[in-house]
Each structure stands twice: as C-alpha cells, then as structure tokens.
Amino acid sequence: MSATGLRPPRHRADPRAVAWWTARWLMLMVPLAGAAVVAYLLFTVRPGWLGVLVAVFAAGCLVLAVVAPRMSYRVERWEVTDDAVYTRRGLLTHTWKVAPMSRIQRVDTARGPVQRLFGLADVTVTTASSAGAITIAGLGHELAADLAAHLTTRTQATPGDAT
Numbered sequence: 001m002s003a004t005g006l007r008p009p010r011h012r013a014d015p016r017a018v019a020w021w022t023a024r025w026l027m028l029m030v031p032l033a034g035a036a037v038v039a040y041l042l043f044t045v046r047p048g049w050l051g052v053l054v055a056v057f058a059a060g061c062l063v064l065a066v067v068a069p070r071m072s073y074r075v076e077r078w079e080v081t082d083d084a085v086y087t088r089r090g091l092l093t094h095t096w097k098v099a100p101m102s103r104i105q106r107v108d109t110a111r112g113p114v115q116r117l118f119g120l121a122d123v124t125v126t127t128a129s130s131a132g133a134i135t136i137a138g139l140g141h142e143l144a145a146d147l148a149a150h151l152t153t154r155t156q157a158t159p160g161d162a163t
Contacts, residue, residue, distance in 0.1 A: 009079035009088050017138025020118040021069030029065040033058035078136040080151065085125050087134055097134045101158040103127040107151045109144050116141075123147050 040046065040054040071091055078087045086098040106126040115121060121144035126133040139147065 009077035009086055011078050013073060013076060013078075013136075013138030014120060014140045014143070015073075016118045016120055016140070018069050018073050020115060020120055020138060021072060022066060023114055023118075025065035025068055026062075029061040033061040076137075080147065080154075082154075085134055085136075085151065087136060097131070099125050099127045099129070099134050101155050103129070104151065104155040104158075107148045107155070109148050111141060111144075121145070123151075125151065 036054050036057050040051060044050060072089075075091055075094075076087070076089050079085075082101070084098050084100045085104070086096060089095050104125055104127055106124075108124045108126070109121050110124065111121040119141055120138055121141040123136045123139060123144050124133045125136075136144075136147070
C-alpha cells in the first residue's frame with residue numbers, strides 16, 4: 001500500500017468461476033421462471049397480455065442468469081499485499097473491503113459440492129470488524145489453499161494483537 005491509498009486490485013476470480021456462478025444463478029432462476037409459467041397455465045384464464053408478461057419475465061430470468069456472472073467477473077477483483085487483503089465488488093456501487101494483516105484473526109477456505117465440480121474454492125478472511133469478513137470467491141482450489149497458507153504465515157509474522 002502506498003501512502004496515497006490503495007490501487008485497484010489486480011486479480012480476478014478463476015475463469016471457471018463464471019460457469020460456477022452461472023450454474024448458481026440457473027439453480028435459482030429456472031425454478032422461479034418455471035413457477036411463473038406453471039402459475040400462468042394452472043391458475044389463470046390465460047389472457048394474452050399476461051402470457052406475454054410471463055414469457056418476458058421467464059426470458060429475463062434466464063438472461064440474468066447468463067449475463068450477471070459475466071458482469072461480476074469483469075468487475076470483481078482481489079489482492080493481497082504485505083500490508084492488507086482487499087477486494088472490490090459491485091456493478092453500480094463499488095464496494096471495497098480492506099483487512100490489514102495485523103487485524104486478521106482467521107483464514108478459512110470453503111468448497112461446496114458445486115464448487116468442487118468446477119475445481120474452485122473460496123477464501124474467507126475474518127477480522128474483529130463489525131463490517132464482516134472478506135471473501136475472495138471463485139479461486140482455483142490450489143490457489144485458494146496456497147493463499148490461505150500464505151495469509152496464515154504472513155499474519156503470524158505481523159506484529160499486532162488482531163483485535
């Protein structure tokens with residue numbers, strides 16, 4: 001970190017994260033769109049204008065499931081320096097989270113069942129801050145393990161009480 005502030009983080013998630021995020025969005029949006037279509041078919045007298053509205057909604061759900069992960073991949077970044085871990089997220093509002101090395105209390109990795117199919121993992125850095133943990137999502141599982149080991153070693157070598 002420089003005295004003038006943080007530069008934008010350099011690293012993106014693993015490219016496989018786009019497929020994982022798409023799968024997650026589809027697991028949410030396909031049942032939602034399907035429920036709208038089934039409700040239209042079973043519980044209405046099927047006016048044409050409502051059919052068009054349901055079709056547009058269902059198509060919008062599927063488009064969102066395909067577009068949102070790609071947009072997130074273009075925007076989300078992370079970086080680890082000698083002084084801090086930081087991330088940037090958000091399409092309209094960029095949210096930065098910064099955890100100084102001296103404040104890190106825990107470093108965790110997580111690999112859900114769908115993540116394992118894509119060979120991915122998340123690294124979560126926890127501090128005593130009320131703002132919550134920093135999660136670096138969608139990393140290759142080898143990189144995530146290496147990053148967790150590096151952060152653990154680095155925080156142990158950093159003076160401070162992590163509170």
